[in-house]
Amino acid sequence: MTAHTRIKWSFSGLKDFVNCPRQYHEVKILNNFAKKSTQHMVYGTDVHQALENYVKQGITLPKNYQHFKAMVDPLVDMAGDKYAEHKMALTEDKIPCSFDSTDYWVRGIVDLLVIDGDTAYIVDYKTGSNKYPDPKQLKLMALMTFSHFPEVEYIKAGLLFVVHYSFLSEEYKRDDVGKLWGAFTPDLMRMKQAIDTGHWAVKQGPLCGWCPVDTCDFYRPRR
Numbered sequence: 001m002t003a004h005t006r007i008k009w010s011f012s013g014l015k016d017f018v019n020c021p022r023q024y025h026e027v028k029i030l031n032n033f034a035k036k037s038t039q040h041m042v043y044g045t046d047v048h049q050a051l052e053n054y055v056k057q058g059i060t061l062p063k064n065y066q067h068f069k070a071m072v073d074p075l076v077d078m079a080g081d082k083y084a085e086h087k088m089a090l091t092e093d094k095i096p097c098s099f100d101s102t103d104y105w106v107r108g109i110v111d112l113l114v115i116d117g118d119t120a121y122i123v124d125y126k127t128g129s130n131k132y133p134d135p136k137q138l139k140l141m142a143l144m145t146f147s148h149f150p151e152v153e154y155i156k157a158g159l160l161f162v163v164h165y166s167f168l169s170e171e172y173k174r175d176d177v178g179k180l181w182g183a184f185t186p187d188l189m190r191m192k193q194a195i196d197t198g199h200w201a202v203k204q205g206p207l208c209g210w211c212p213v214d215t216c217d218f219y220r221p222r223r
């Protein structure tokens with residue numbers, strides 16, 4: 001990546017950068033290493049696929065996921081246009097573009113988006129712990145929704161912890177857009193600085209145990 005390379009990011013990519021810039025650089029930019037799928041990641045992908053099939057096409061949930069029905073059915077029954085696994089992207093000028101556009105700056109996928117007049121509902125399914133919920137992802141999805149759906153003035157968004165039967169919700173209005181972008185500015189500035197200087201800081205932490213970068217001094221082989 002040269003000093004003139006533009007940032008392209010997603011919520012998870014930015015989070016990976018914040019967790020450890022060195023790992024982000026090695027995995028996401030240089031493609032020197034690939035992150036190994038954990039059992040939990042495989043389970044999460046499977047649940048997301050099953051819920052997408054159920055919401056989008058009415059395909060019956062597999063037997064072992066039937067207990068999610070009670071949480072998802074109220075969403076399926078909501079009024080409005082429903083978009084499951086809806087892909088959105090923006091250019092650096094925060095203009096909507098196609099997900100695969102070469103000009104995209106940020107992009108993301110909403111698990112379930114419902115547009116009902118001037119109000120949108122955003123739901124993100126979580127299969128992990130609800131102990132330390134991070135609603136920042138909802139902010140980014142809300143920002144993209146405001147850009148892609150100009151008729152939307154209000155957004156109700158929530159993290160649905162399907163395994164724990166809990167829901168963390170936030171509400172936004174179009175006037176919040178500037179403040180919401182502000183939540184990402186410091187991390188994006190740090191990413192830009194790393195790109196411009198070529199310095200990708202090493203950030204040792206608990207995640208080193210799951211890191212594939214075996215050339216790092218802090219690499220710990222998984223047992």
Ligand code: SF4
Pocket residue numbers: 020022023202203204205207208211212213216217218219220
């Ligand atoms: S082992 Fe730890 S410090 Fe080293 S790159 Fe991986 S996450 Fe970063």
